[in-house]
Amino acid sequence: xxxxxxxxxxxxxxxxxxxxxxxxxxxxxxxxxxxxxxxxxxxxxxxxxxxxxxxxxxxxxxxxxxxxxxxxxxxxxxxxxxxxxxxxxxxxxxxxxxxxxxxxxxxxxxxxxxxxxxxxxxxxxxxxxxxxxxxxxxxxxxxxxxxxxxxxxxxxxxxxxxxxxxxxxxxxxxxxxxxxxxxxxxxxxxxxxxxxxxxxxxxxxxxxxxxxxxxxxxxxxxxxxxxxxxxxxxxxxxxxxxxxxxxxxxxxxxxxxxxxxxxxxxxxxxxxxxxxxxxxxxxxxxxx
Ligand code: SF4
Numbered sequence: 602x603x604x605x606x607x608x609x610x611x612x613x614x615x616x617x618x619x620x621x622x623x624x625x626x627x628x629x630x631x632x633x634x635x636x637x638x639x640x641x642x643x644x645x646x647x648x649x650x651x652x653x654x655x656x657x658x659x660x661x662x663x664x665x666x667x668x669x670x671x672x673x674x675x676x677x678x679x680x681x682x683x684x685x686x687x688x689x690x691x692x693x694x695x696x697x698x699x700x701x702x703x704x705x706x707x708x709x710x711x712x713x714x715x716x717x718x719x720x721x722x723x724x725x726x727x728x729x730x731x732x733x734x735x736x737x738x739x740x741x742x743x744x745x746x747x748x749x750x751x752x753x754x755x756x757x758x759x760x761x762x763x764x765x766x767x768x769x770x771x772x773x774x775x776x777x778x779x780x781x782x783x784x785x786x787x788x789x790x791x792x793x794x795x796x797x798x799x800x801x802x803x804x805x806x807x808x809x810x811x812x813x814x815x816x817x818x819x820x821x822x823x824x825x826x827x828x829x830x831x832x833x834x835x836x837x838x839x840x841x842x843x844x845x846x847x848x849x850x851x852x853x854x855x856x857x858x859x860x861x862x863x864x865x866x867x868x869x870x871x872x873x874x875x876x877x878x879x880x881x882x883x884x885x886x887x888x889x
Contacts, residue, residue, distance in 0.1 A: 628730030631664055631691045631722075633702055636709070639839075639889035641746035641767055641806070643715025646706045648699065648734075650719060651691045652726040654752050656785040657773065658859045659812050661847025664690045665722035673854055696733045703743065716744025716766070725753045725761070735764035748808075751794040752786055758794055762803050769806045769839075770795055774816045775824035783815055792828065799832040810841045811866055811874060822874065826881050838878045838885045842866045 632649040634640075640647045652668035653660075660666070670691030677684050703717050710716050717738055724731050724747060731747075738745045747761065748769040762768075772795075773788070774780040780788040798805055807829065811817055829836065844865055851858035871887055878885035 626696045626730055626733045627693050628696070628699070628727045628734070629668065629670060629691050630694055630699075631662075631670075635706060637718065640718040640720065640748065641716065641769065641889075642744070643713035644706075644709050645715045645718045645746070646703055646710075647718045647720050647748075648703075648724075650721045650724040650727050650731070653722040653750070654726065654786060655723070655750055657810075658783050658815070659810060659843055659863075661844070661850075662722070663847065663850055663854060663856050668726060671854075675853070696730065696737060699734055700737050700741075703738065704741065707741070707743065710743060714744075716746060718746040718748055718769070720748035723750045723752065725749055725757050728757055728761075732761055732764070735761055739764045751791040751798075753790075753794070755794060755797055758798065759801075762798065762801065765803070767804045767806060768798055769808055771808045771810060772825055772828070773810060775821050775828065779816070779821075783812075796832070799834055799836075802834075805832075805834070805836045806839060807836045808839045808841055809874075810843065811871065812843045813864055813866055813870075815863075817866065817870070817874070822877060826877070829883065830881065835883055838883045839889045840871060840874055840878075840885060840887050842871050842887065 629651045630648055631651050632647075634647040634649070637645045637647040649662070649665060651665055651670070653666045656666060670689055670693075672687050672689045675686055675688045706715075719731060719734070735745055735747075744766050745764060746767040746769060747765050749758075751758070751768075751770045770791070773784060775788070777788050780786070795805065795807075809816075809825065829838070842865065843860075843863065845860070848858055848860065850856075875885045875887060
């Protein structure tokens with residue numbers, strides 16, 4: 602019996618308990634933003650995970666798309682001289698170190714009703730890492746929000762839902778042909794996942810990136826409203842007007858920028874869209 606225990610007990614501990622599991626569970630992130638005010642309720646810490654299955658034309662975080670860290674040549678002009686250096690986007694982090702970072706803001710979360718938001722990219726591409734981080738946050742009673750494309754399997758969403766207080770999901774384009782054109786993927790799975798999460802009583806905020814000529818047509822807005830009105834709950838709708846802030850990154854990273862010529866929406870248009878959602882009974886806000 603003693604022989605048996607000596608031989609198999611360590612294997613059992615590592616296989617089923619693995620006290621070092623948390624230490625070795627690593628993810629790849631490309632940023633952590635403290636004091637974020639637009640990524641969910643209260644003051645938040647937003648963790649940006651690398652990798653995204655979509656390729657939205659208007660994406661202002663194109664560095665999020667590839668799943669691995671990458672280096673690029675950064676040039677700056679200092680006193681009339683061009684200074685170049687290699688910079689890397691993305692780094693590995695284990696769950697334990699991530700939690701140390703998150704816990705720095707715990708007091709702020711408590712006072713503001715905030716918490717942590719996992720964003721990207723698509724955070725659920727790093728499913729095991731995400732799940733572990735969410736579980737750890739919940740065990741510390743930290744409010745959790747997952748900012749997801751919802752272009753993931755229903756099983757993954759269901760699994761993390763237990764540890765997620767709020768889902769933030771983009772509704773980009775109701776016409777599937779146009780959705781494929783502008784994001785590279787179908788919207789069928791996304792719409793199904795929103796319906797499913799809603800039916801299961803999960804809290805959802807909808808984000809609508811308002812992009813002139815690509816999804817601001819009346820027909821698209823009316824289809825979005827019809828879809829949202831069929832949900833059991835009335836989600837908050839955040840309108841995210843297109844801006845060109847991230848456009849310089851495309852040149853820097855050697856990527857094609859397809860939005861040249863697209864204008865930023867005027868305040869009147871943004872207000873009109875906000876009113877439309879409000880008149881239909883939704884709480885609508887701009888940004889966030
Ligand atoms: S889903 Fe978000 S991160 Fe991914 S490409 Fe679209 S805008 Fe960028």
